[in-house]
Amino acid sequence: MKSLFLAGLLLLGSAGPFDIPLRNTSAAPIAKGSARLQYSASPFGISVTTDGRASYDVRFELEGLPDPSSINGATAYVAWMATTNLRQWHRLGTVRNGTTVVGKAELNKFLIVITAEVDSMVETRKGPTILHGPSPSTWLQSFLSHPLFRGIPPG
Numbered sequence: 001m002k003s004l005f006l007a008g009l010l011l012l013g014s015a016g017p018f019d020i021p022l023r024n025t026s027a028a029p030i031a032k033g034s035a036r037l038q039y040s041a042s043p044f045g046i047s048v049t050t051d052g053r054a055s056y057d058v059r060f061e062l063e064g065l066p067d068p069s070s071i072n073g074a075t076a077y078v079a080w081m082a083t084t085n086l087r088q089w090h091r092l093g094t095v096r097n098g099t100t101v102v103g104k105a106e107l108n109k110f111l112i113v114i115t116a117e118v119d120s121m122v123e124t125r126k127g128p129t130i131l132h133g134p135s136p137s138t139w140l141q142s143f144l145s146h147p148l149f150r151g152i153p154p155g
Contacts, residue, residue, distance in 0.1 A: 020112055022062075022131040027071055027116065031130055033062035035079075035112050040104060049106050057103035058112065060095045065130065068116050074127055076120035080113045081105050084138055089113075094120050109137045 020035040037056040040047035047055040060079065068074035079092040079102055093102030095114060105112075111134050115127040 018056075018136070020133040020135060022112065022114070022133040024064075024131055025129050027128045028064070028066055028130045030064040031062070031066070032064050033060060033114075033131055035060050035133060037105060037135075038101075053106050053108060055103075056105040057101055058092055058105050059099065059101045060114075061099055062095060062097050062114075062131070065097050071116040071128060071130070072118075074116035074118055076117055077114050077130060078117045078120065078122060078125070078127075080115065080125055081107065082111045082113055083107065084109050084111060084134075086111075089125050091123060091125075105135075107135075110135045111138070 018037040020037070022033045022035060024031045036059045038059055039045075040055040040057050042048075042055075049055055058079065058081075062077075065077060068076055076094050077096060079095045079100075081090045081092055082088065092105065092112075093100070095102065111132060113125070113129055114131040115125055116130055117125075117127040
C-alpha cells in the first residue's frame with residue numbers, strides 16, 4: 001500500500017503531502033506551478049481554527065503566466081480556495097509569476113483555483129480558470145470533467 005501512495009505522489013509530480021501540483025487550462029497553455037500548504041504562524045506550533053481544522057498559508061510558485069490583459073482584458077490573477085462541490089469560494093489573494101504567499105486555507109478538503117480577473121480586489125470569482133489543483137485530501141476524487149477546469153468561464 002505504501003508503494004502505491006509513493007507512486008501516486010510521483011505521478012502527481014508532488015514532493016509531499018503538503019504540495020499541490022497545479023494544472024493549466026487552455027486559457028494559459030504554458031502556465032505551470034504548484035502550491036505548498038504551510039502552517040500559519042501560531043504560538044502553539046500548529047495553527048488551527050476554533051473548531052480544530054488546520055490553518056494554512058498557501059505559498060505559490062508560478063511561471064509562464066501571460067500578461068493578464070491577454071485574457072479577456074483581465075488585470076490580475078487571483079487565487080481561490082473552493083469546496084469540492086464548488087458551492088463555496090474563498091478569496092486567498094492575488095498571485096503572479098514567481099513566489100507569492102497568501103492565506104488562509106482552512107478546509108480539510110478543497111480545490112485551489114487561479115483565475116484571471118478584471119479587478120484584482122474582486123470578491124466573487126468571475127474570470128476564466130488558469131490553473132487548478134486539489135488538496136491532498138481530495139486525491140481519490142476526480143474533478144477533471146467539470147467545465148470550470150477545462151477553461152470554460154462560468155455561465
